[in-house]
Amino acid sequence: MKRLRLIACAAVVVALCVTSCSSSDSGRGSVVSPPQSGNQAPTIAGLSATTIDANASKTLTIRVTDAESPAADIDLAVAAADPALLPPERIELSGTGTHRSVTLTPSSDASGSTAVTVTATDPEGATSSSVIDVSVVSEPTSTRSLTADVFSKAEDSEPMELTGKGFIPDAADDPTAFDALINQITP
Incomplete structure (x- = not known):
């Protein structure tokens, strides 16, 4: 019975944290795991919604810190909600200290939007995540x-199909x- 109460308390803590940590500006934000016996979760800073031109790459700079651990000991993971637009093999992390970089290269000729989640994990297992919107726009x-x-x-040539073209008058x-x-x- 005590274990069930502990799980219920942990769920309430996570729910409160998600509610209090979310960003009202973009509908995205950060999620921080509950402290592990006094251990604070790492922090992720420097990310915001971004736009990438089709058939191009964009490098984002991330600042990672942790109150109890050196920045070099923090593991980062990055994943896109739409792997067809931004496949895992086209997401490249670099750096090992406080300042890290992630290079995003969308699929060839792709366009659309996806949520990208960056998760930081410290050596004690505490995690925090930041979610940003990434838009890939095709060339006009x-x-x-x-x-x-x-x-x-x-006059007698094959009709030309126009799909998804938008013009600004x-x-x-x-x-x-x-x-x-x-x-x-x-x-």
Whole structure:
């Protein structure tokens, strides 16, 4: 019966910690495990939501500290919620002291968003985690080249499929801008 009460108390402590440690700005935050006989969990700092261009990498700097242990003794683990967008083999940790780096390289030609969790564990087993949002954005398509591709096709050519293209209107105040564009690509 005492063991059941201890488990229930631990669950309440974790729930309170998750509630009090979460960030209201981005819907993400940190989770700290309950202290292990006076041992404080390590801290993770320096992370915030980030954007990566498709087919590129981004290196983030992480600051890791612990009240009872040298920073070099803290283990870090990084995982993405969407491994198709950000596979484990494309997440690279480097550094061993207080300042660490994680290089994120999304899958080729991929775009989307995922939560990335960084977890720090000290030698006594206390852990803390920080979750950030990572967005991978595809390169914008040139409206000029797309327009040239579409309008320079022969009348009997195969129809061109357009999927997921979004355009920002840049000629809203100048009705002659589209005519000028067509004149540039028409021989």
